[in-house]
Amino acid sequence: MAQHTERPRPAQDTPLLSVENLSISFAHPGGETAITRDVSFTVAAGERLGVVGESGCGKSVTGLALLGLLPATARVRGAIHFQGEDLSRLPASRLRRLRGSEISMIFQEPMSALDPVFTIGEQLTETLRSHRKVSRKEARERAIEALAEVGIPSPAQRLNDYPYQFSGGMRQRVMIAMALICRPKLVIADEPTTALDVTVQAQIIDLLREISDSTGTALLFITHDLGVVAETCSRLLTMYAGEVVESAPVDSVLYRPRHPYSSGLLCSLPGLSERGQRLPSIAGRVPAPDRMPRGCRFQARCPHATEGCEQPQPLQPLTDHRLARCWRSAELTLPGAVTP
Amino acid sequence: MTTAVKANRVKQRMVVSRLLQALPILVLATFIVFSLMQLIPGDVAVTLAGENASAERIAQIREAYGLNQPFLAQYGDWLWRAAQGDLGASLLSGEPVAQTIARTFPNTLLIAFYAVLLSVLVGVPLGILAATRAGSPLDSGIMGAASLGVAVPNFWFGMILVLYLALTFKWFPATGFVSPREDFSAALWYATLPALALCTNGVAEIARQLRSSLVEIQSSQHVRTLHAKGLSPARILWKHGLKNVSVNLLTVVGLLFNKILAATVVVEAVFAIPGVGSSIVNAVLQGDFPVVQGAVLAMVVTVILVNLFTDLACTVLDPRISEA
Ligand SMILES: Nc1ncnc2c1ncn2[C@@H]1O[C@H](COP(=O)(O)OP(=O)(O)OP(=O)(O)O)[C@@H](O)[C@H]1O
Ligand code: SF4
Ligand SMILES: [Mg+2]
Numbered sequence: 001m002a003q004h005t006e007r008p009r010p011a012q013d014t015p016l017l018s019v020e021n022l023s024i025s026f027a028h029p030g031g032e033t034a035i036t037r038d039v040s041f042t043v044a045a046g047e048r049l050g051v052v053g054e055s056g057c058g059k060s061v062t063g064l065a066l067l068g069l070l071p072a073t074a075r076v077r078g079a080i081h082f083q084g085e086d087l088s089r090l091p092a093s094r095l096r097r098l099r100g101s102e103i104s105m106i107f108q109e110p111m112s113a114l115d116p117v118f119t120i121g122e123q124l125t126e127t128l129r130s131h132r133k134v135s136r137k138e139a140r141e142r143a144i145e146a147l148a149e150v151g152i153p154s155p156a157q158r159l160n161d162y163p164y165q166f167s168g169g170m171r172q173r174v175m176i177a178m179a180l181i182c183r184p185k186l187v188i189a190d191e192p193t194t195a196l197d198v199t200v201q202a203q204i205i206d207l208l209r210e211i212s213d214s215t216g217t218a219l220l221f222i223t224h225d226l227g228v229v230a231e232t233c234s235r236l237l238t239m240y241a242g243e244v245v246e247s248a249p250v251d252s253v254l255y256r257p258r259h260p261y262s263s264g265l266l267c268s269l270p271g272l273s274e275r276g277q278r279l280p281s282i283a284g285r286v287p288a289p290d291r292m293p294r295g296c297r298f299q300a301r302c303p304h305a306t307e308g309c310e311q312p313q314p315l316q317p318l319t320d321h322r323l324a325r326c327w328r329s330a331e332l333t334l335p336g337a338v339t340p
Numbered sequence: 341m342t343t344a345v346k347a348n349r350v351k352q353r354m355v356v357s358r359l360l361q362a363l364p365i366l367v368l369a370t371f372i373v374f375s376l377m378q379l380i381p382g383d384v385a386v387t388l389a390g391e392n393a394s395a396e397r398i399a400q401i402r403e404a405y406g407l408n409q410p411f412l413a414q415y416g417d418w419l420w421r422a423a424q425g426d427l428g429a430s431l432l433s434g435e436p437v438a439q440t441i442a443r444t445f446p447n448t449l450l451i452a453f454y455a456v457l458l459s460v461l462v463g464v465p466l467g468i469l470a471a472t473r474a475g476s477p478l479d480s481g482i483m484g485a486a487s488l489g490v491a492v493p494n495f496w497f498g499m500i501l502v503l504y505l506a507l508t509f510k511w512f513p514a515t516g517f518v519s520p521r522e523d524f525s526a527a528l529w530y531a532t533l534p535a536l537a538l539c540t541n542g543v544a545e546i547a548r549q550l551r552s553s554l555v556e557i558q559s560s561q562h563v564r565t566l567h568a569k570g571l572s573p574a575r576i577l578w579k580h581g582l583k584n585v586s587v588n589l590l591t592v593v594g595l596l597f598n599k600i601l602a603a604t605v606v607v608e609a610v611f612a613i614p615g616v617g618s619s620i621v622n623a624v625l626q627g628d629f630p631v632v633q634g635a636v637l638a639m640v641v642t643v644i645l646v647n648l649f650t651d652l653a654c655t656v657l658d659p660r661i662s663e664a
Contacts, residue, residue, distance in 0.1 A: 067567075067568060069564060069567055069568060093572075096570045096571075096572060097570060098570070099567070099568055099569065099570035100568060100569035100570035100571075101570055104568065104569075105568040107561065107564070107565065107568075109561055112560070112561040112562060113561050113562055113564075113565045114562055114565065115562045115563075115565070115566065115580055115584070116562065116584075116658075116659075116660060117580075117583050117584055117657070117658055117659060117660075118580070118583070126569075126571070127569045127570075130569070130570060130571055130575075131570060162659040162660070164659070164660050175565075178569070
């Protein structure tokens with residue numbers, strides 16, 4: 001009898017990653033606080049997707065949830081399809097085999113993200129050897145290559161150094177080398193340059209883009225920097241108060257946003273050509289998680305709010321592969337970034 | 341220069357500077373002990389002269405042993421000789437102090453190291469167990485017992501042990517001692533109860549410290565990176581967690597050794613062990629200052645060496661320390 005041992009192969013047009021209605025909440029003694037609601041998006045193989053949104057809107061928790069890295073108090077609902085498997089339902093051991101091997105993550109703080117008491121050579125080879133059957137010697141060679149690839153000078157010597165012997169920018173390069181050493185299909189970069197100097201930021205961003213281009217690795221790029229998104233990504237996901245409010249190709253959204261929140265972010269930008277800009281602030285505050293309005297979550301701050309906005313707002317498909325969570329998006333003409 | 345060579349240089353320099361720093365500590369410690377000896381009531385000359393001795397005889401003895409010299413002169417004399425390796429002899433028995441130390445110190449070291457070993461062997465697994473099940477009833481149980489263990493005095497626990505394990509169950513001898521230099525396994529047998537009595541604080545201390553540092557490290561950012569790399573929780577704990585907390589643990593063990601060495605004085609009295617502690621107590625009571633001085637010197641030297649060793653081990657384990 002034929003055994004069906006092969007995994008279901010994703011069809012040609014299935015995205016690499018498809019997140020469906022991901023809702024994350026944290027349990028605490030008094031109950032549960034909902035952080036994100038029905039977050040859905042896809043990342044195609046080799047695609048670079050930028051994710052922006054105000055601090056606290058749930059970008060990091062979404063990234064961590066993809067890899068199952070949230071603390072035990074987190075409740076995750078929804079589906080995370082990656083190469084035909086639902087990551088949210090995988091047993092821990094299987095998920096572990098994907099982490100660092102098929103999906104890697106780069107964190108914001110390079111200063112504290114590496115283990116201080118092991119050489120970076122050990123940390124690199126350990127990652128490779130826990131996923132691939134390679135000899136010590138071979139792993140060492142691959143580690144040297146990986147360091148060379150991210151532009152670390154004299155990589156063979158640096159292999160024996162400890163993290164404290166590297167600068168912040170160099171450590172982030174090491175993190176990138178470590179994230180890429182198994183040649184993953186997807187890298188989640190959670191504000192990888194926020195903690196770095198502006199000049200170093202530019203170098204790291206360029207490096208990530210080049211590597212993604214040359215290796216075909218898809219990138220989920222969480223950032224505060226719309227300029228970086230403009231230069232690096234092909235699509236932009238805007239999040240507000242735990243929800244996706246707009247999803248669109250970068251070219252079109254920058255000049256023609258279809259959600260008032262995206263528009264607010266874009267038109268207050270001084271210029272997209274300048275990098276290192278934090279997200280501009282918009283008057284007003286995000287409602288607290290326990291005070292979320294039933295209708296549009298942006299209504300208290302939206303200049304276009306009218307009667308009807310107090311109704312729940314679904315993410316609506318528009319033309320040109322775009323989605324927006326605003327019932328007025330078709331009738332409004334919203335300003336985008338100033339053309340350079 | 342390679343990193344390894346540089347690190348070695350740093351270590352050599354550290355050993356030399358540590359040993360140099362230790363000298364004033366040695367002098368200070370013996371000076372303090374010498375001064376305190378002056379406060380003890382009683383006169384060793386009277387003891388030496390025996391009962392019903394005449395005042396003349398006592399004065400003679402004082403003269404002969406240099407006991408009529410001013411305090412500083414006596415101390416200076418002792419220090420000068422000690423620097424040349426001569427620790428003098430007991431005023432009472434005439435036994436050279438070096439010989440007294442050679443006879444008694446191995447006994448003290450045996451129970452002290454035995455107690456430290458037991459503390460580590462029991463405390464480390466308990467700490468790991470509590471840390472891996474942080475927040476569970478098992479964790480609270482271990483930590484509750486540890487709080488008690490820190491609070492209970494060693495000698496009290498020693499009494500209970502003697503009562504049950506020796507007198508009731510007759511598993512171990514209640515008192516007495518065999519020198520490890522004569523028969524090591526018998527010495528271990530006799531040293532078990534004293535070491536058990538000494539290790540309660542240590543077990544508790546190690547379990548508590550290890551748990552808290554492991555829990556802290558488990559929630560650190562670099563451990564999150566390890567999870568993101570796909571390492572298993574067991575590998576993260578045993579390889580990364582333990583190496584990260586090892587410096588902390590070693591420091592705790594080093595301090596613990598000092599505490600335990602000090603506590604041997606009481607425990608030796610409880611179990612009637614002929615160790616340095618009991619010779620110090622006897623010598624103090626009789627005003628036999630060469631013995632007190634020599635024994636204290638031996639203790640202080642041991643503490644300094646153990647601390648030096650812990651510091652060195654820490655620099656091996658934590659690459660960042662040699663940088664400082
Ligand atoms: N372990 C946790 N327990 C409880 N609440 C948490 C936990 N982690 C995050 N949160 C909450 O979830 C919300 C979203 O956090 P998240 O870190 O995802 O924001 P973010 O969009 O990444 O913000 P930033 O741009 O500042 O990084 C915040 O309100 C935060 O307080
Ligand atoms: S639904 Fe109404 S309030 Fe919300 S973004 Fe659209 S216009 Fe503004
Ligand atoms: Mg974040």
